[in-house]
Amino acid sequence: MAKGKKTAATAKRGSAVAQQGSAAAASRGVAMHSSSVDRSVVVTGDGAHVEVHGGTSVGTDPGALLQGYLRWLFERHQEVRLPIPEAGSSGSANEPAMPLAGIYTALRTTAIDRAEPDTEREARQRNRNRQRMTARGGLFEGPGSQTPALALLDRERKLVLLGEPGGGKSTLVAFLVLCLAGERLGEKGANLAALRSPLPTEQGHERGEKPKRQPWRHGSLLPVPVVLRDFAARGELGPGRASAQQVWDFLAGELASGGHAPCREVLERELREKGALVLLDGLDEVPQKEGLRRLVGQAVADCAAGLPRCRFLLTSRTYAWRNQGWDLPGFPVAELAPFDRVQIRAFLARWYGQLAQLGRLSLAEAEDQARELTEVIFGRDRLEELAERPLLLSLMASLHHGRGRLPEDRGQLYRETVDLLLEVWEQRRRTYDREGKPIVLQPSVTEWLKVDRARVRQALEKLAFEAHARQPELSGTADVPEGDLARELLQVSAARADGAGGANAAELLSYLSERAGILVRRGDEVYTFPHRTLQEYLAAKYLTDTEGSDGLADRARAEPDRWREVVLLAASVLGGVSQTVLWDLIEALCHREPPEGPASLADTWGAHLAGMAAAESLRLTNLPPRQQPKLERLRRWLVHLLGSPSLPAPERALAGRSLARLGDPREEVTTLDAMELCWVPAGPFWMGSPETAPLSLPEEHPLHEQAVPYGYWIGRYPITELQWQEYQRAIGTEVKERPRPGPFANAPAVAMTWHEARAFCTWLGERWRAAGLLPPGWTVCLPSEREWEKAARGGVERLDEPQPVARKARQGLVQPQALALAANPKPERRFPWGDEPDPERANYGDSGVGARSAAGVFVSGASPCGCQDLSGNVWEWTRSLWGEDLMNPSFGYPYDPSDGRELVDASDEVRRVLRGCAFYFAPQFVRCAVRNRYHPWGRDSRVGFRVLASPFSSDL
Numbered sequence: 001m002a003k004g005k006k007t008a009a010t011a012k013r014g015s016a017v018a019q020q021g022s023a024a025a026a027s028r029g030v031a032m033h034s035s036s037v038d039r040s041v042v043v044t045g046d047g048a049h050v051e052v053h054g055g056t057s058v059g060t061d062p063g064a065l066l067q068g069y070l071r072w073l074f075e076r077h078q079e080v081r082l083p084i085p086e087a088g089s090s091g092s093a094n095e096p097a098m099p100l101a102g103i104y105t106a107l108r109t110t111a112i113d114r115a116e117p118d119t120e121r122e123a124r125q126r127n128r129n130r131q132r133m134t135a136r137g138g139l140f141e142g143p144g145s146q147t148p149a150l151a152l153l154d155r156e157r158k159l160v161l162l163g164e165p166g167g168g169k170s171t172l173v174a175f176l177v178l179c180l181a182g183e184r185l186g187e188k189g190a191n192l193a194a195l196r197s198p199l200p201t202e203q204g205h206e207r208g209e210k211p212k213r214q215p216w217r218h219g220s221l222l223p224v225p226v227v228l229r230d231f232a233a234r235g236e237l238g239p240g241r242a243s244a245q246q247v248w249d250f251l252a253g254e255l256a257s258g259g260h261a262p263c264r265e266v267l268e269r270e271l272r273e274k275g276a277l278v279l280l281d282g283l284d285e286v287p288q289k290e291g292l293r294r295l296v297g298q299a300v301a302d303c304a305a306g307l308p309r310c311r312f313l314l315t316s317r318t319y320a321w322r323n324q325g326w327d328l329p330g331f332p333v334a335e336l337a338p339f340d341r342v343q344i345r346a347f348l349a350r351w352y353g354q355l356a357q358l359g360r361l362s363l364a365e366a367e368d369q370a371r372e373l374t375e376v377i378f379g380r381d382r383l384e385e386l387a388e389r390p391l392l393l394s395l396m397a398s399l400h401h402g403r404g405r406l407p408e409d410r411g412q413l414y415r416e417t418v419d420l421l422l423e424v425w426e427q428r429r430r431t432y433d434r435e436g437k438p439i440v441l442q443p444s445v446t447e448w449l450k451v452d453r454a455r456v457r458q459a460l461e462k463l464a465f466e467a468h469a470r471q472p473e474l475s476g477t478a479d480v481p482e483g484d485l486a487r488e489l490l491q492v493s494a495a496r497a498d499g500a501g502g503a504n505a506a507e508l509l510s511y512l513s514e515r516a517g518i519l520v521r522r523g524d525e526v527y528t529f530p531h532r533t534l535q536e537y538l539a540a541k542y543l544t545d546t547e548g549s550d551g552l553a554d555r556a557r558a559e560p561d562r563w564r565e566v567v568l569l570a571a572s573v574l575g576g577v578s579q580t581v582l583w584d585l586i587e588a589l590c591h592r593e594p595p596e597g598p599a600s601l602a603d604t605w606g607a608h609l610a611g612m613a614a615a616e617s618l619r620l621t622n623l624p625p626r627q628q629p630k631l632e633r634l635r636r637w638l639v640h641l642l643g644s645p646s647l648p649a650p651e652r653a654l655a656g657r658s659l660a661r662l663g664d665p666r667e668e669v670t671t672l673d674a675m676e677l678c679w680v681p682a683g684p685f686w687m688g689s690p691e692t693a694p695l696s697l698p699e700e701h702p703l704h705e706q707a708v709p710y711g712y713w714i715g716r717y718p719i720t721e722l723q724w725q726e727y728q729r730a731i732g733t734e735v736k737e738r739p740r741p742g743p744f745a746n747a748p749a750v751a752m753t754w755h756e757a758r759a760f761c762t763w764l765g766e767r768w769r770a771a772g773l774l775p776p777g778w779t780v781c782l783p784s785e786r787e788w789e790k791a792a793r794g795g796v797e798r799l800d801e802p803q804p805v806a807r808k809a810r811q812g813l814v815q816p817q818a819l820a821l822a823a824n825p826k827p828e829r830r831f832p833w834g835d836e837p838d839p840e841r842a843n844y845g846d847s848g849v850g851a852r853s854a855a856g857v858f859v860s861g862a863s864p865c866g867c868q869d870l871s872g873n874v875w876e877w878t879r880s881l882w883g884e885d886l887m888n889p890s891f892g893y894p895y896d897p898s899d900g901r902e903l904v905d906a907s908d909e910v911r912r913v914l915r916g917c918a919f920y921f922a923p924q925f926v927r928c929a930v931r932n933r934y935h936p937w938g939r940d941s942r943v944g945f946r947v948l949a950s951p952f953s954s955d956l
Helices: 008-020 022-026 062-077 120-131 149-155 169-185 228-234 244-257 261-273 289-306 318-323 341-357 363-379 381-387 390-403 410-426 445-449 453-470 482-494 505-513 532-546 548-558 560-577 579-589 601-617 625-642 649-662 721-731 754-770 785-793
Strands: 039-043 049-053 079-081 108-113 158-163 222-227 276-281 311-317 333-336 429-432 438-442 520-523 526-528 676-680 683-687 704-708 712-715 779-781 797-799 804-806 821-823 875-883 911-915 932-934 948-950
Touching: 062 169, 062 222, 062 261, 108 149, 149 158, 149 333, 158 169, 158 318, 169 222, 169 276, 169 311, 222 228, 222 244, 222 261, 228 244, 228 289, 244 261, 244 289, 261 276, 276 289, 289 311, 311 318, 341 363, 341 381, 341 390, 363 381, 363 390, 381 390, 390 410, 410 532, 410 560, 445 482, 453 482, 453 532, 453 560, 482 526, 532 548, 532 560, 548 560, 548 579, 548 601, 560 579, 560 601, 579 601, 579 625, 601 625, 601 649, 625 649, 676 785, 683 785, 704 785, 712 785, 721 754, 754 779, 754 875, 785 875, 785 911, 875 932
Parallel strands: 158 311, 158 333, 222 276, 276 311
Antiparallel strands: 039 049, 049 079, 108 333, 429 438, 520 526, 676 712, 676 804, 683 704, 712 948, 779 948, 797 821, 875 911, 911 932
16 A cells, blocks of 8 residues: 555554564565555565555455455555665665556466376367367467466365465465456556456567456456465464364454454355355475474365365475475466566566656656566576576666676675665664654664674574474475574674673563564464475575585485475585585585486485585686586586486476576587487388377377388487577577577477578478488478377387487488388377377476476487487477368378478468477377477577488478
């Protein structure tokens, strides 16, 4: 609520809430700042600060009670705060309130897993729905992939939404509460219209089509937020089975703390008779002790079962959910996607636009600063990766505006973030008299302890390390016992230079209980850090000062799940001080050559973490000669890790990104001269799917036998970014509309049109022909659907051993002679490796990778001819035509190559077929027979291609 609109009555109401303590009213945090007696600020789970207002006395009328409850919710969630220091200042940070509705940027999801298997009828209906394309060019929308989070919530009555720390989970919850409450209250700017605002899009990307509003068919449902960490702490969950009753009792307590106790019966009646949206935030933050998570899960399940008219959204960190085997029957699981470039631009434009509305910038200044920060972020690959998380993007915007610059790396970013939070923690506590003049109620922390900030910070670093080391669960923030906090700070105070002695423990704890910033009071006698990453950063600082590289490496190699982020942040800290010291840490993590066979877990994780640390913090320019052998050894280790069965698919993908940053030594995926191709012998194979096959689509029918009368060579991998760049340099042009390679240099190249992919093939064929590598009549082209599917499934007969051949090792592309063939044991296989989906064999939604992966990450998913990534990773252009109609192909099955479907000079209005699927789809879309389509002029960051060379001319 704007400060000028507050009434004296509102201020008076707030004093009662302030006296009851801000922890309950704040939901996910404690009071950060108070500029008047009716307002406090809290840290949400995503690190933002949300303004909280007092309760409203509304009598006993049910309608008025409900309105009072909604007003309470609305005012708790309408404003977001991040500490923004004045430009050029070194004093305390200011905290202007940002309207959440003004800066919120819609979120997308990457994947959805069904909680229970679909019936065959349900599966077919879902496939029909998923077959409907997005307006943007006709790519499969995908089962949850690239779908707005709101669309999933609209579709699923019960949903688990996963996300990385700072990924926007809690902010989404706050925005849902704000808009649903605002609709009922008749608020402008925060209502159903705001909730359904279109996803941000590139200007002109959709050829002038008006962006579509997000779907929401459930009207102004009553929002009921429940913070699960608070529920676990205050919900009186005893031994035995938990139930919905504890949820009701907890809600009653929350209502009472906000001055709305009489609303309980009205709220309960609304939930049972009309329905509501119950928002269960932060399951991963529930402590593991005494089976609390199990009990909370039982209470949630019982609540969902007893309220059939209600809809439910539960949030959790991805890693915690996936690795701890949590399950809620009937709740499908979706995952938030990182911000893409469009969302980053949109957020920054809204952020600076709000600063202009607040009067801190002129409109022209806001536009200039938004453009400047956007260019800085997109100009540095590492910063762009950080900006994919909404929390870190918010901090970047805060630091950029407030201090006139942006930190260079993650360690520096967190260091300045900690400084901001320390500034907030140390602010003098103020209130205001009736004339609006400030009154200082408390001095700052350092003033009270009479020490400098460095001493306080050292104490916090030690506390963070100790809490992190003993934390039983490996997610969420650790508890800092009140006694430990008092002990450390009192020791600092007792050692102060003036010799005045220490402070009183009781006074200190009373003082700290009313403050927040770098520490947040979570419950009785317990504090925590506002975000796990800040806890890890402070622990890293402590370890770099006390244990050094060897101690850090020993911890990380022995217990990587606990210490990986700590050691990576330590690497960033060390790298900012001395690259030599950073090399000491890398050497301690990875100090021997990779073995011929499997490596120990300690060596595997040591090399993996060394690779991530080097990729993030090492400067490769002007590398001293004595460090070069260490870098080469690390590269060899990372290549070894790509095929390591000891690392799950997401970790192998991360190793591939580290390798891209450090310089992938594999010439077969980084150069055109060493490109590898696989031989596919002539002969019959099975194409399509039978009509009775579960999860198949109509355009795949029928299953039929095809014969390819010639053998051909097909790329072992899709063309990679580095190979595409080599081509661009050779022809002297660059496609500027394509994204920067960043960490995907050794991954498939994407976002080229069909015409650009075809031009690449034509150029490559001319180059090989000039070098004498192509015999007369042979051509290099995009594969047809028929050639692609045979490479994926193999023929009725297949090679005994795949025959990948590198260009530099051959004299020419000719048909190999006397190759042994054997019967294909699975000629109708559904996937290149067999009949069952396997997230360790391909990069699709269940694999948990969430983005393109480097060539060679899914070795075990190779097809019978030796091709990799034919399923998953990215869609691939073919030269085959689909037709002009989005839903009904002009060229169906049986496949007839002579009916014009392979015409290369068809109109641009005729869509081309895509094959192979992309990284975010469900397993049924990774099958060999799945067909997709796209306009030949379309450019999409999920579409690439691979080349084919054959004695058959494609220029029909």
